[in-house]
Amino acid sequence: MAKITENLQFINEKIKQAKNRSEKKQDVTVIAVTKQVTTERAFEAIEAGLIHLGENRPEGLLAKKSEINNQAKWHYIGSLQSRKVKQVINEIDYLHSLDRFSLAEEIDKRAQKTINCFVQANVSGEESKHGLNRDEVIPFIESLAEFEHIRIVGLMTMAPNTEDEEIIRNVFRELKNLQQEVVKLNLPFAPCQELSMGMSNDYEIAVEEGATFVRIGTALVG
Numbered sequence: 001m002a003k004i005t006e007n008l009q010f011i012n013e014k015i016k017q018a019k020n021r022s023e024k025k026q027d028v029t030v031i032a033v034t035k036q037v038t039t040e041r042a043f044e045a046i047e048a049g050l051i052h053l054g055e056n057r058p059e060g061l062l063a064k065k066s067e068i069n070n071q072a073k074w075h076y077i078g079s080l081q082s083r084k085v086k087q088v089i090n091e092i093d094y095l096h097s098l099d100r101f102s103l104a105e106e107i108d109k110r111a112q113k114t115i116n117c118f119v120q121a122n123v124s125g126e127e128s129k130h131g132l133n134r135d136e137v138i139p140f141i142e143s144l145a146e147f148e149h150i151r152i153v154g155l156m157t158m159a160p161n162t163e164d165e166e167i168i169r170n171v172f173r174e175l176k177n178l179q180q181e182v183v184k185l186n187l188p189f190a191p192c193q194e195l196s197m198g199m200s201n202d203y204e205i206a207v208e209e210g211a212t213f214v215r216i217g218t219a220l221v222g
């Protein structure tokens, strides 16, 4: 396996170039997605200077957190079953997969602090993907006003599985447009300044289109 420090250097350089190309100035935070690697490997990520770790299963998150704990910020990036909310919700710093009202209800009931959430959108409309359709996102966010523990920090999406860069770029661009629309609503519980988009194969495009969090597994720790 390649050294994480070297992978990170390479990725940081690519992110810098992507920002230069697009003349964008946003801060980009790299989330090391450690779902497929050991706790030991996740520790190497911390040693390489990464702070943000992403997991997509309650078991994986809790196992790693029990050893790494507050040396990392914890991102839950997978779809979350309502019955698993109580296991993880007070253990994480960000949830990237808020996609339904019943989940919001359960989070609000179990949370002992404000939970930073991304609303997951399925902009590409692919059947296999989780997330709300484009048109559902704003009504959904407006419906969350009653929940005192939920803060909508941004939107999240996954690009479709395709080699076609223009299709990927359009998905990211649409998410950015949607985020701007949410910002304009001026909702106190939904500042929505962040965009969680871009993975190993498409993070450069995502950064060009305004990503502020990229979620990278294979190319970084894999």
Ligand SMILES: *Cc1c(COP(=O)(O)O)cnc(C)c1O
Binding pocket: 033, 035, 056, 077, 078, 158, 199, 200, 201, 215, 216, 217, 218, 219, 222
């Ligand atoms: C696994 C996963 C990633 C990372 O994918 P890579 O292609 O390994 O970089 C990012 N986001 C989500 C939601 C994931 O499940």
